[in-house]
Amino acid sequence: MDQDLIMFFLSAEQPRRIKVIENTLIQRRTVSTLFWGMRYQINDFMGLSPKLNSINTNHELVKLIQAGLVTKNDDSHYRLTSLGTARIHTHQPYFSSSTGLSANANYNLLQFRKRWLLALQITSEYSYRNQHYYPMLIGNRDDSFIKQWFHHFKNHGLVNEIKRGLNHFLSQLPNDLAWQFVKRLNGHSMTGMTLLQQSAVLKRTTGSLLIDEWYLFDNLIIFLLNHQSQYPACYDLLMGTHRDQVSNSARQTYQFFLQNNHLKLIANYRKLRLSTVKEHLLEVAILDFKTHAVFKQMFDRNTWQLLGNLYHGNLDNWQFDRIKQQRPDFDYFYFRMYQILRSNQDG
Known part of the structure; x- marks a missing residue:
């Protein structure tokens, strides 16, 4: 985790264990992790960073403590200082961990995100009648799903629906978040930016941008649930991603x-x-x-x-x-x- 991601999950009032945060993000669902995740109000973030590097986290924690942004209560618990609280509010003005990700609790956000990005790429190229491009690879199962999805909807106003749905969703976002969302998309003659590339342009950390992306796709799922009759093809991308929080x-x-x-x-x-x-x-x-x-x-x-x-x-x-x-x-x-x-x- 980078520094902004660590601070995002810490609190000024409640000492928190980094291990609980890490286990939540990599989806290590022990009862202890779930209990303390409930107490920290972070269970909605379950499984959103499966390849988390805990060694890097420890290095960044040392830097945060040295900078006076985080304080260590004991061997395993950490809190934000007033300086750290001010910094995370500045670096992350729109979202906080306490607001949660209600859609990710019930839908596989990462799976939906991959489907969405591939669906938009294919539809964009189709709108330009281009058959010579390299589609994103998102795994055999979801690749097959998108292939069937596209063949089912392509002759039913798909291009127009996605254009309308995307513009509708973006119109509800602040301009900077709308820009971030669009710049992640692949399309005809357009390659999506990585978080690292966005970080260089926006002068923000990849951690804070990753948090934005989680919330953006969480909001997109909620948007599609609320507008499924208007955008049935887009809503269909959620098929098979629903999950019960309880095993x-x-x-x-x-x-x-x-x-x-x-x-x-x-x-x-x-x-x-x-x-x-x-x-x-x-x-x-x-x-x-x-x-x-x-x-x-x-x-x-x-x-x-x-x-x-x-x-x-x-x-x-x-x-x-x-x-x-x-x-x-x-x-x-x-x-x-x-x-x-x-x-x-x-x-």
Whole structure:
């Protein structure tokens, strides 16, 4: 991560672990990563940087600390200084990590982005009747999808639809973001700029431009969802990119839990370890707040009251040892579940 990308995911108020941020971006979906991603409000960014270089991140962190932009709380937690906060607001005026990427939570943004870029390139060349060009390579599966998509829509006003849809979307953007978006596109006699090339022109870091791009494509997905009847070919590019935040296996475990909340029985029936069943249920609770009323029923009134008496204040600072002193046999699973439920309740 470059410096702006690191600072974008840090906070002045909440000490944060860089490892959680990295694991989120590379999509290492452990329960710990999901829990702290929820606390940092960054789970919407899951999987957006699969080739992240953690060695480079450590070097940049040292520079940020030396420049007085970031402070180190302990061996693993970092915070923005007031100087760092001012800098990230200057370098990233439109977006913040706390606003999230709602479309990426439900659609594979990177997959859609590749499809969009290839679809526009092919349509642009088609509009000039040019058959001699090198199309982008986006992977066999999506290459085949775009080929079928193009043959289906090319004789149904495709060129005009994409022109109208693109202009409509761009008209809703600030001029500088519209410029960035257009300059990433490949078309007839037009090669899209890399982030490095845009960085040189705009005198901005590639990290801040990458953040802009995430939000631009997130907004484009939302735009197409809201205008699918106007731009059906463009909307069709989303086909097959939808995803459930909760894994299929965790969702299946939850369905069994709804029928029978005895965890050992669920583990036996699903042929899973008990620890895996617990991880599945924690994952569901973290990613689907609508399930919280169900999970709260796991706690009897006395236990819920005891936990409420023991734990208050900043949820990030709660320690499992506190309940263990009162109830030595208390299961960590219930402590973490209580944290999740209170996180939604308390904010």
